[in-house]
Structures are given as C-alpha cells and as structure tokens.
Amino acid sequence: MFDALTKSAARNIFYGGSLAFLLIFVSLTAQSHMYVVNNSTAKAPITDGVVLGKHVWEKNACINCHTILGEGAYYAPELGNVFVRYGGDKDPAGAREAIKTWMKAQPTRIEGRRQMPQFNLSDKELDGLVDFFAWVSKIDTQNWPPNVKG
C-alpha cells in the first residue's frame, strides 16, 4: 500500500492536510477564547488587584516551584485552588490573612523541609496576589483538581 503512494502525493497530503488541521485548530481556539472570556472566567471581574497579583506571580517565578491549574514545576503545592484550601470560599477575609501571614513567615528554615524564599512583598502586592488566587479559584476548570488538596 505504501508503495502505491508516490512522493508527490505524500507531499500534497502533508501540505493540504496540515493546512486544514491548522485552520480547524485556530477556529476552535478562537471559539474557546470567546468561551473563556464570556463564560468560564466571567464569574469574577479582573480587577487591578488581580492584574497586580498576576504580575507579582510572574515577577517572582512562582511557577518554577508551584503549579497553577496543574501547570508549572511539581516541587511545591498546586495554587489554583489555594484560596479555597484556606477556606476562602466561606471566609475570604480569614483566608486572605492566613495566606499573607504564610508568605511573610517564609523561609521556615526547618531542616529537611522544602524551603520557600522570602520575597519581601509589600502589603499591596500581597493583597494583589491573594486577589489573583481568589480570581483563579473561580475559573470553571471542569471540576479539576479532583479534591481540595490540589
């Protein structure tokens, strides 16, 4: 069967097929883009705090230890649902304080325990970071992760 296929036929199948699949893929991502903006992330607005928080998240390369929605390094806990894990869905103010206190208490310097650096964030930056976590926890992720442990 493979012998019946000529090189030019193989080439045409490659170029034609790839272009078709690329177009399908791009159209589906365009539709998904609209879905993300209008549905799955529409529960909470992207405030200045959320924007600042995402910036703080990136500036300190948090993703090279933690994961967020399962993506990142696998050295430290998932943070997509950290706000819920701290009880933020029931007591937002309490979760906010707890996360900020945790951040300020690092590093623990406990021997044999993974260490998180002290990032010396301002109060505003810490609040932004929590705003960002709160926002992320409201994304419709098809019920991922399976449980609150992340």
Added chain:
Amino acid sequence: MKYESQKVALAYFIVALALFAVQVTVGLVAGYVYVAPNFLSELLPFNILRMLHTNSLIVWLLLGFFGAAYYLIPEESETEIHSVKLAYIQLAILVVGALGAVIGYVFRIHEGREFLEQPLWVKLGIVVGALIFLFNVSMTVLKGRKTAITNVLLLGLWGIAIFFLFSLYNPSNLSVDKMYWWYVVHLWVEGVWELVMAAILAFLMLKMTGVDREVIEKWLYAIVALSLFTGLLGTGHHYYWIGTPSYWQWIGSIFSSLEVLPFFAMVLFTFNMVWKRRREHPNNAALLWALGCAVLAFFGAGVWGFMHTLHGVNYYTHGTQVTAAHGHLAFFGAYVSLNLAVMTYAMPYLLGRQPYNQVLNMLSFWVMSSAMAFMTFTLTFAGVVQTHLQRVLGQLDFMQVQEQMTLFYVLRLGSGLVVVIGALMYLWSIFGPAKPELITREGAAPAE
C-alpha cells in the same frame, strides 16, 4: 565536508554542547535539592535552578538545530550558505542573549511564565537571531537545489519562529494566557520541532544508508503529515482543565493518542532504511544515536505521553511527577538524542577526520540512555504514588505526600549522576584526543 560554509556548524555545536553541560549539571543540583532541600535554598532557590535547567536545555537544542541546518543545507542545496558572516552574527546575538539570561536568572532578573522567563530584550534578541537565520537559510535554499529535506526543515524552522511570537502576548486573563502559551510550548515540541527532527533523521539516513532519496523523502512526508495531523489538534490535551470548553476532552484525547503514530513511523523508517542499506557507513556511533533517537522518542514522547493523555486518566495525573517522567524521556529521546546524533555524524567532517572515539561515544549512548530510562521509571513510580495518595484518596496534603516519595527521589538523583557521567563521556569522545579505535569493524568503507 563538501562546502566551506558548512564549517559554521562547528561553532554552533560547540556552544550548544557547552550549554548541554550546564543543563545536566544544574539538573543534578536540582535533583540533589529534592533530596536535601536546604541546600542552596537561599542562595539559589529551586525556582531559579529549574529555570536554568529548562532554559539551557531549550537554547542548546535550538542552537543544535541551527547548527544542523547550516551543516546539511549546503549539501542538500548544493551551494554555499548565503552569508557566513550573518551566521556568525546570529550566533553572537544568541550567545549574548543566552548568557544574559543565565546570568540574569542567578540575580533574579527574569519574567515569570514557565519556559518563557527570558527578559523582553532577550526575547527580542531571539526574534532578531531567528529572522537573520531564516533569511540566511531561505536565501541559500532559494538559490540552490530544492529537496524535500530542506522543504520540511525550513517549514519547521519557520514554524518555530512564528509560534515563538506568541511568547510576546501575555494577557491578564490567566486562562487566555495559558491557551496561547501552549501555542509556543506544545506547537513547538509536539508540532514544528518534529518537522525538524524528521528532516534531520531523513538526512542522516540518506547519508548513512545510501537508500534512494525518493524512498526516504516519501517516508519523510508521511511522517511529518502524521505529526501535524495529530499534533495540532493534540494540543487539546492541554486544554482539559484550564478554563477551556469541555469538547477539548474528546478532541484532545483522540488526537493526542494518535500522536504516538509519527514516532512509531520514525522507528519503522530508521530501522527499515538501515535494514535496506546499500552502504556500510563507518560512523557507527552516529547510526546508533539516530536509531536510539527514534526508539527513545517513541517511548518517551509516544508511550509515556499516551500513558496520561486520556482525559479520564489526566484528571488524576495532571501536574504530578508522571508529567515530569514523560517530559524527561521525551526531551532526551526526541531532541537531545537527535542533536547528539547529528553532531556525532558531522563532527568528523567538521574537524577533517575519520570517525573517531566511536567506542567511547557509543558507550556514552548506553550510559546516558539507560540512566534516563531509569530516571523515567523512578519518576513514574513517584507519580503513581503521588496520584493515588493526593488525587484518588485525597487525605494527605501535598507535602505529606511528597514525603512518601523520598525513595524515588533518591534513586532519581543517582540516575541523574549517571547521566552527567554519560554526558561527560560524550563530550570527551567529541572533544578529547582522537585515539585509535578500540574495536575495528570488517568491511567498513571510508567516509565520503
């Protein structure tokens, strides 16, 4: 070496291999930190180590691709490189960018999206370097003979540059950010990089087996068709849990399962060509790396990818050590081995020698490959334990689960040490003094 300008490749390969040494060394340190977490925790925390490990990997692989392109395009196009000077300028820009990034990372100067941590000026430098490269090789191909190998290689390299542009787009909506982040990450390694890989493998087969170009190029088109037909929509396996619609669970599961096919086709292709060879090429080490590349890519990218790609499985394994296991063997099998294969093939020509130190080189293949396989097994076991405790049972916290995985991390550290030894053996076989071969083979024709 038939064309003087192929010599450019030598400089690219040397820089690439230097970064390879950095990559595995930092990897070993990071593996040690998993076992002894207080080590360097304030001087060079884990996030910086990982950035150095992944970024140096990506950059050296790309430099290897560029070098391979500069090496093979003159032979394929039957003409000198358009501008040797531009090729060296491009290398200089990329070296300054890479060094700037690496030194910057140590001093906490970086952006913060995974794998795209390079500061903006480095990203723009990469874009400029890539544009110079594409101009240079496209002009070379345009003035010379057009072959399927150069067509596919150029398409892959253009794709790399075009999809990299998405790294400049960073929206404030995390889900949208992630969607287009995968345009760089997935469409590179499970898309256009496979084009580069297949084209380089085809070139190596053409040179080393002497099988008809018509046959090899037909295989090449078939392989890359399978790559893109499965890989483009296969991106869907990253769109399960990031806020994207649920239909991706079906599209992603189906198409990414089929992503095994191009890698299997590469195994069939390389072994068939060697089986039907019309020539006994004296560079056995390069042939071993090329065959090993196809096999390890099939297992690392294909089988280990399939293992956790169905959405029902991925729901539990997503973002665990299972992913790390797959990532390590996929990169080593597909792209590290490919680069080491083409370097092993080209170095004797670039240095004007017969193939040399082949036994040591082949030994380094077996040492590195078995250590990487062992590392993959340990991380897989770790991932299974983690998935069960953290995701299925869900009673323990992340850190409590990690404590249950210590044994596997110790074993992984051991395998990492062996990988570094294997890498040093490879580097010695390439750059060390050429000694008479320990074992000689009957009937091998001299290199042409």
